[in-house]
Amino acid sequence: MTSQAAATIDRSVSVRLLDLRRTFDGGVEALAGITLDVAPGQFAAILGPSGCGKSTLLRLVAGLDRPTCGTVELHPPLDRRRFAYVFQDAHLLPWRNVLRNVALPLELAGIAQRQRQAAAVDALEQVGLAEVLRRYPAQLSGGMKMRVSLARALVTRPKLLLLDEPFAALDEITRQKLDQQLRDLWLAHRMTVLFVTHSTAEATFLADRAVVLSRRPARVVADLPIDLPQRRDALLRASPQFAAATKTIYQALERGGA
Amino acid sequence: MRGGKFIANVLPPVLVLIVVTAAAEGIIRALAVPMFLLPRPSTVLQYMAQHPADLLASLGTTAQAALIGFFASAVIGMILAISLSASSVTRRAFYPYAVFFQTVPIVAIAPLLMIWCGPGLAAVAVSALVVSIFPVIANTLAGLLSTDPALEDLFRLHGAGRWARLWKLKLPSATPHIVTGLRIAAGLAVIGTVVGEFLVGLMGSGEGLGVRIVSAKKLGRTDELFAAVLIASLLGLAMFAAVNLAGRLLLRHWHASEQD
Ligand SMILES: Nc1ncnc2c1ncn2[C@@H]1O[C@H](COP(=O)(O)OP(=O)(O)OP(=O)(O)O)[C@@H](O)[C@H]1O
Ligand SMILES: [Mg+2]
Numbered sequence: 001m002t003s004q005a006a007a008t009i010d011r012s013v014s015v016r017l018l019d020l021r022r023t024f025d026g027g028v029e030a031l032a033g034i035t036l037d038v039a040p041g042q043f044a045a046i047l048g049p050s051g052c053g054k055s056t057l058l059r060l061v062a063g064l065d066r067p068t069c070g071t072v073e074l075h076p077p078l079d080r081r082r083f084a085y086v087f088q089d090a091h092l093l094p095w096r097n098v099l100r101n102v103a104l105p106l107e108l109a110g111i112a113q114r115q116r117q118a119a120a121v122d123a124l125e126q127v128g129l130a131e132v133l134r135r136y137p138a139q140l141s142g143g144m145k146m147r148v149s150l151a152r153a154l155v156t157r158p159k160l161l162l163l164d165e166p167f168a169a170l171d172e173i174t175r176q177k178l179d180q181q182l183r184d185l186w187l188a189h190r191m192t193v194l195f196v197t198h199s200t201a202e203a204t205f206l207a208d209r210a211v212v213l214s215r216r217p218a219r220v221v222a223d224l225p226i227d228l229p230q231r232r233d234a235l236l237r238a239s240p241q242f243a244a245a246t247k248t249i250y251q252a253l254e255r256g257g258a
Numbered sequence: 259m260r261g262g263k264f265i266a267n268v269l270p271p272v273l274v275l276i277v278v279t280a281a282a283e284g285i286i287r288a289l290a291v292p293m294f295l296l297p298r299p300s301t302v303l304q305y306m307a308q309h310p311a312d313l314l315a316s317l318g319t320t321a322q323a324a325l326i327g328f329f330a331s332a333v334i335g336m337i338l339a340i341s342l343s344a345s346s347v348t349r350r351a352f353y354p355y356a357v358f359f360q361t362v363p364i365v366a367i368a369p370l371l372m373i374w375c376g377p378g379l380a381a382v383a384v385s386a387l388v389v390s391i392f393p394v395i396a397n398t399l400a401g402l403l404s405t406d407p408a409l410e411d412l413f414r415l416h417g418a419g420r421w422a423r424l425w426k427l428k429l430p431s432a433t434p435h436i437v438t439g440l441r442i443a444a445g446l447a448v449i450g451t452v453v454g455e456f457l458v459g460l461m462g463s464g465e466g467l468g469v470r471i472v473s474a475k476k477l478g479r480t481d482e483l484f485a486a487v488l489i490a491s492l493l494g495l496a497m498f499a500a501v502n503l504a505g506r507l508l509l510r511h512w513h514a515s516e517q518d
Contacts, residue, residue, distance in 0.1 A: 022315060034317075062415060064411050064414065080415065080416075081416060081417055085415055087408045091408045093427075093514045094511065095430045095431075095512075103428075105412075108413065108417060108422055108426075109416060136512075138512060138513055156416075203295075239434060
């Protein structure tokens with residue numbers, strides 16, 4: 001086994017959801033039995049109509065909420081600190097500069113100052129933001145904030161990366177750039193990714209698999225492999241295979257009642 | 259840029275002050291209002307010029323009590339707000355009693371404070387505390403309860419305990435609210451101090467501005483009375499401005515607009 005393969009396995013975790021249900025107090029049924037197996041190192045996109053329960057699903061996987069019934073199994077069982085979660089908006093701490101925002105997860109885990117700073121600088125370099133370490137969030141553009149948020153997620157070298165419509169608030173060009181960056185980061189690290197999005201094109205570009213949910217209460221209506229090259233770039237978006245994959249996902253969404 | 263902004267902010271109120279003072283001077287002279295009803299601004303200024311040492315001593319006494327009262331209500335108010343924010347049960351049980359500070363008529367309980375603490379600095383500072391603590395509690399609490407839920411999730415996800423959440427998330431994100439509360443408290447602390455001093459003055463001791471107001475009124479010295487009122491107002495203004503400045507410094511990174 002090469003050392004790189006060993007590193008890859010070290011970074012990966014499988015996610016198994018078994019008949020996951022969540023009904024909120026007040027009777028809103030968000031998830032009506034989700035069963036899903038995500039292999040180690042897989043990049044899965046999750047799509048579904050607005051309000052169907054995608055965020056709820058992600059929160060259950062992250063352990064931020066408890067299912068009404070059903071189970072979430074991670075293999076190997078994972079220290080919570082090796083999770084990362086990226087929200088729709090950057091949600092940075094306005095009183096901390098970029099470096100200290102990115103170092104936050106390590107600080108909370110009790111890592112020493114010098115180490116966490118080095119790791120934060122490294123994560124910022126990975127998202128191409130090494131030059132704004134000392135700036136404050138208010139001085140950054142929307143796209144830069146989102147990249148800081150991504151760096152904050154990467155700083156723990158997560159084995160499981162959960163993203164909830166992370167680039168939805170950005171303009172199309174910025175969004176495509178960040179999609180590219182995320183795909184490249186995933187190719188480098190091969191962590192397991194669950195990526196919630198509304199965009200069929202974004203799902204196609206990023207993921208190896210698209211899981212399409214129905215209207216609330218959510219069920220899985222389609223589970224589609226995306227057979228595109230591993231390494232993806234802007235040109236791919238113009239190819240017929242890309243259009244075909246996007247269309248398949250779109251049709252599944254329509255069937256689910258989007 | 260900075261200087262221009264400063265002038266733009268300071269010039270209008272100063273102009274208003276000059277115009278209003280001059281108008282008051284003119285009207286009082288024209289109507290020949292007797293001094294015991296309303297002294298002319300020039301008489302008040304003259305009094306201040308003639309008794310600088312007495313007035314400064316009074317200001318010192320009042321400022322000391324007001325500052326002690328203000329800092330006490332800042333610290334105690336924030337601690338109470340943190341305790342109240344800990345659970346919705348404690349909040350429901352105790353918040354109504356915090357509102358008590360808002361509604362208590364200070365003039366009515368100040369005599370009690372004199373009995374408990376003696377007619378002196380302690381009673382006056384406690385009076386300032388009682389009057390100024392509620393805005394600190396209410397605003398700090400509102401701030402602590404409006405933390406971004408996504409950030410709470412983030413902290414929980416990374417295993418942050420109660421204290422880390424409080425120190426690294428809730429308190430910092432409540433800073434704008436806390437500053438608002440302290441700004442209000444700064445002015446109120448001076449009011450509470452002066453009211454406390456009225457009662458000390460009625461007992462015939464002390465030298466604070468409130469004491470001076472009471473004795474000047476007894477002697478019909480309206481120039482002295484107005485001078486004391488004016489200085490007390492300026493003290494309140496100065497404390498307000500100091501809190502404002504501290505707040506700006508604390509929050510300077512939060513908004514792009516304050517970066518220039
Ligand atoms: N804490 C909660 N209490 C009660 N109802 C909730 C709660 N959280 C979510 N819901 C409800 O559950 C449903 C699913 O919400 P969720 O946020 O998971 O949807 P979503 O698919 O992420 O939507 P969107 O695409 O708009 O982000 C919604 O109807 C929502 O109102
Ligand atoms: Mg959502």
